[in-house]
Amino acid sequence: MHEMSLAEGVLQVVEDHVDTADRVTMVRLEIGQLSHVEPEALAFCFEAVVKGSVAEGARLEIDRAPGQAWCHNCGRGVEVSSLIDACPDCGGFQLQVTGGNEMRVKEMEVA
Amino acid sequence: MCTTCGCGQGQVTVEGETGHGHAHHDHGHHHYHSHADGVSEARMVQIEQDILSKNDHLAWHNRDDLTRAGVLALNLVSSPGSGKTTLLARTAQDMGTDRSVAVIEGDQQTSLDADRIRQTGARAVQVNTGKGCHLDAAMVGRAMRTLQPAPSSLLFIENVGNLVCPAGFDLGENAKVVILSVTEGEDKPLKYPDMFHAARLMILNKSDLLPYVPFDVEKCVEYARRVNPEIEVLTLSALTGEGLQGWYDWIAARAAGMAPAEAAE
Ligand SMILES: Nc1nc2c(ncn2[C@@H]2O[C@H](COP(=O)(O)OP(=O)(O)O)[C@@H](O)[C@H]2O)c(=O)[nH]1
Numbered sequence: 001m002h003e004m005s006l007a008e009g010v011l012q013v014v015e016d017h018v019d020t021a022d023r024v025t026m027v028r029l030e031i032g033q034l035s036h037v038e039p040e041a042l043a044f045c046f047e048a049v050v051k052g053s054v055a056e057g058a059r060l061e062i063d064r065a066p067g068q069a070w071c072h073n074c075g076r077g078v079e080v081s082s083l084i085d086a087c088p089d090c091g092g093f094q095l096q097v098t099g100g101n102e103m104r105v106k107e108m109e110v111a
Numbered sequence: 112m113c114t115t116c117g118c119g120q121g122q123v124t125v126e127g128e129t130g131h132g133h134a135h136h137d138h139g140h141h142h143y144h145s146h147a148d149g150v151s152e153a154r155m156v157q158i159e160q161d162i163l164s165k166n167d168h169l170a171w172h173n174r175d176d177l178t179r180a181g182v183l184a185l186n187l188v189s190s191p192g193s194g195k196t197t198l199l200a201r202t203a204q205d206m207g208t209d210r211s212v213a214v215i216e217g218d219q220q221t222s223l224d225a226d227r228i229r230q231t232g233a234r235a236v237q238v239n240t241g242k243g244c245h246l247d248a249a250m251v252g253r254a255m256r257t258l259q260p261a262p263s264s265l266l267f268i269e270n271v272g273n274l275v276c277p278a279g280f281d282l283g284e285n286a287k288v289v290i291l292s293v294t295e296g297e298d299k300p301l302k303y304p305d306m307f308h309a310a311r312l313m314i315l316n317k318s319d320l321l322p323y324v325p326f327d328v329e330k331c332v333e334y335a336r337r338v339n340p341e342i343e344v345l346t347l348s349a350l351t352g353e354g355l356q357g358w359y360d361w362i363a364a365r366a367a368g369m370a371p372a373e374a375a376e
């Protein structure tokens with residue numbers, strides 16, 4: 001999905017939290033394994049989007065949160081790495097995503 | 112993933128919009144002042160905010176407006192050419208006699224699709240996204256202000272043809288409907304799982320072509336339910352009309368729960 005819009009979204013969140021006189025040197029994101037984001041593409045777009053902003057040249061750190069799902073067959077939570085994964089225990093697909101779809105700005109470093 | 116299409120909001124045009132009617136939401140922003148005595152010290156600022164929080168906020172407003180007016184809004188997503196406009200033109204014609212139908216058409220360029228819808232007598236507004244590859248909540252909000260959908264009406268949003276990008280953008284709709292035509296292959300739910308995960312209904316269109324193309328309907332449904340165990344499925348032909356009644360019934364059932372809020376005196 002659209003990493004350019006997402007990079008603009010990151011910059012928007014960042015700008016909402018700083019003064020124009022600030023200089024942002026690092027931005028940390030949490031991007032779940034099951035979210036709609038390609039981290040490398042996002043990093044590429046971020047670099048382009050922040051040009052001329054308070055975050056120009058800022059380092060982008062991306063934490064990956066593991067994908068989590070509830071297996072209705074097994075009646076317990078399991079870890080999955082994509083939306084097309086089967087339950088690692090029973091091999092079934094009765095899975096409901098319970099975590100790992102976050103796309104969040106966690107923190108940033110301001111100088 | 113789609114890094115080639117940049118999303119310059121400046122290129123977005125909404126048909127019928129007068130002036131630059133952008134609604135700006137200004138919320139209290141936090142400002143941190145740290146430049147004490149000219150000593151600038153690096154510090155960490157905790158944020159914990161969703162990247163799409165602005166879009167989600169605008170989507171919340173769209174949904175709120177729609178719910179109050181008792182309008183059922185459906186967001187139609189698919190790759191280009193799977194039959195969204197054909198289905199909508201037909202739907203507007205067949206359902207338009209019972210209730211008011213309005214359509215928001217999203218394409219990068221041209222107003223061809225909005226023109227096709229208007230020929231049925233339904234109201235339509237075209238949103239051109241320029242280089243953008245999906246509609247977002249701000250564009251739909253602008254289109255809604257131009258269209259002013261009638262209370263208890265149906266509002267269809269035809270997203271930009273693209274099985275990837277529109278999946279993550281809430282527009283304020285009641286449900287996403289993904290359309291897959293039988294000429295595209297039954298493996299698409301596995302190849303583009305985000306979209307099938309986000310959709311409430313999958314429409315398998317161009318059923319009239321099933322005799323001519325190798326397309327395993329059962330397999331396709333199985334794949335779709337792997338990524339979304341709850342997805343509903345309808346098979347139809349927007350061209351011949353086969354199976355359309357099931358679609359109209361599905362819409363009517365969803366619309367039944369919606370009624371405009373009593374105007375507060
Ligand atoms: N055979 C057949 N062709 C269809 C059907 N629905 C749409 N088409 C054709 O598919 C092409 C693309 O349709 P269109 O509605 O423009 O797709 P969109 O890009 O998703 O809006 C057109 O040539 C339509 O006539 C169908 O049910 N059966």
Ligand SMILES: [Mg+2]
Pocket residue numbers: 195196224269
């Ligand atoms: Mg179309």
Ligand SMILES: [Zn+2]
Pocket residue numbers: 071072073074075087088089090091092
């Ligand atoms: Zn299991």
